[in-house]
Amino acid sequence: MRLLIRAFVFGSLVLNMSMLSQAQKVAVKSGVAQANITPPVGCRLAGHFYEIISTGIHDSLWAKAIVLQQGNEKYAFVFCDLIGITTDISSKARTMASERTRIPISHIIVAATHSHTGPLFYGFQRNYFHDKALQKGGDPHEKNDYPAFLEEQIASAVTNANASMTTVKLEVLIGTENFSHNRRYHMKDGTVMFNPGPLNPNIVSPAGPVDPDVEMLMVRDAKSNNALSGLTVFGMHADCVGGTDIGADYPYYLEQSLKAYFGKNYFSAFGLGPCGDVNHIDVTKDLPIYDSVYPQQFGKALASTVIGNVSKMKTVKAPALAMLSQKVLLPLQVPTQQQVDSARIIINGLYEAKETGAYVKNAGGEAGDFLKRVEMSKYLNLAQRRQTIEEEVQVLRIDNETAIVGLPGEIFAELGLSIKRASPFKNTIVITVCNNRTSYIPTRKAFAEGSYEVTNSIVMPGSGEMLVDTAIALLRKLKPAH
Known part of the structure; x- marks a missing residue:
């Protein structure tokens, strides 16, 4: 099959050093806002291959928007406490937000935190259960048009963030954690198995890596130096608690812990790093798969990493914001x-x-x-579906040392690490499940090994590497010449 890549380059890219120098002297502004996206109790919960109905709310779900501006160019991130989002929904939300704020659509990223205790509102499982309910006279588990509601809330969050801009300075932190685990294992019979279970005597070794980086983009008030907001990025499935209560999983406790330290008005957003094959389960210990204490444990641990390294945060002294976006046509299985x-x-x-x-x-x-x-x-x-799917790769340059990559789908850890290794930037932050939750996007190696993520993937082998190559190419274009 001939693989086609269609590229559209957007945004304002500084092409020479004199213009870059001028851009670095322009102050950065930022605004934040959030919109409640909690569904009604009684909705179906996502992330399962059978029907689970919510019975309560542990904590509300939010669409959290961060807008950055330098000169006339603006960029927006929206992080939703959802398992994923579709291209149709994100496209409508981005268009609405762009019309209200004049932020280019290509400068807006809508990402999901991948919470497994949020609503099931799209995809085959949703359609199957919904159709079954309609055959019985109605669907009591869909009390509103959630996609339309979500689109409006995302657009509102961006609009309100855009209306609250203030002059800021940026800081970057790269820390590490060690509580995530690759959930694919080589077994004694030569196979690779997903989540083989605690203390399984047939386990040989993990079949892939994890990315231990805890990354943060901190936004401080330019005058007072107070911490206003921050984006924390870490790669581990937000699927720790189980149960039937709606909630954001460990990012909620990350937020609560950071608010306790930085102040009640601190705005905490979370981006999911590459973790299509990474979760919290330590198979060397006889512990339950899910537990209500896990989200609190992991969220507080991430916050402790951030708080413990506040003094090591590096100020972005010469910001030079610019974004490139490229569409990639991925081949689907048929x-x-x-x-x-x-x-x-x-x-x-x-x-x-x-x-x-x-x-x-x-x-x-x-x-x-x-x-x-x-x-x-x-x-x-x-x-x-058709035989191909169009996905988008976005890269935002912060300065000469730091860039943020936005990728669709559930990306395997090794693919994210490949981007970091090849990136010309010292700090490359990779965020996944952006604009579309395509499905799992494994490595070529993992496709050959099989198991759950491969069985669940709809793309052809090599699709992940196509996204990696695209991201690296954009990073190189955005890296200023010395």
Whole structure:
């Protein structure tokens, strides 16, 4: 298959050193705002291959916007406490925000924190359960048009942030943590297994790395030096608590801890680093997979890393904000008609087995029919798509040393590390699940090894490397010449 890449370069790129020098002398401004995106109790929860209904609210979900400006150019990030977002929703929200603020659409990134205790509002599972409910006379678990509500809240957050701009200075911190784990393991039988379970005697070694970096972009008031807001980025699945209460998982406790230190008005945003194959489960210990104490434990640990390194934060002395964006056409897997027809039959049987109790979990924490349900769902999902999907890679330069990369989907840790290794910038912060939660985007190596993430991926092998190459090319274009 011939792979096509269509590039659109946006934004204001400084092309010579004299212009760059002038840009560095222009003050940076920033504004923040958040909009509540908590769904009604009784909605379906996302991140599962069976139906889970919410029964309460642990903490509210938010769309948090940070707008940065230097000169006439503005850039906006929105971080949503959701498992993901679709291109359709993010495109509408970005367009609405752009029309209200005149921030170019290509300068707006809408990202998800990947909380597994947020609403299920798109995708095959949502459509399956919704259609089943309608066949019975109505869907009691969808009390509002959540996508339309979400689009408006995202646009409102950007609009309000844009209206609250103040002169600031920026700081950058790169710390480390050690509580995340690659969840794919080489087994004694030669296979690779996802979440093989605590103390599994057949585990040989992890099948991939983690990225231990805890990264922060701090925004301080230019006059008082007070901490106004911050973006913390870390790569670990926000799927620690389980249960049926709506909540943001560990980013909520990160926020609470940072507010306790920096002040109640401090604005904390969280971006998910590459962690398609990374979670919190330590298979060397006999501990429960989910626990209500985990989000608090991990959120506080991240905050402690930030707080403990406040004195080491480096001031961005010569800011030179600029952004480039490029569209990439990724090839999708194409199921056969027989696979699609079989999936329609099999998937109903699998869900009925779950509803009637014919669903037994094995020692690895997966259901006996789990991978089959994943595979059948994927075929039905792909049957509704074309053979390619257009995704967007965005890169924002902060200064000569720091850049932020926005990628779609659930990116494997190794792909993010590849970008960092090849980047011409000293500090490269990679944020995932931006503008679209494509699906899992594994490495070529992982595709050959198989297991859950590969079974659940809709893209062809090599798609992740295409995104990596695109990000590196944009980083190199944004790196000023010496």
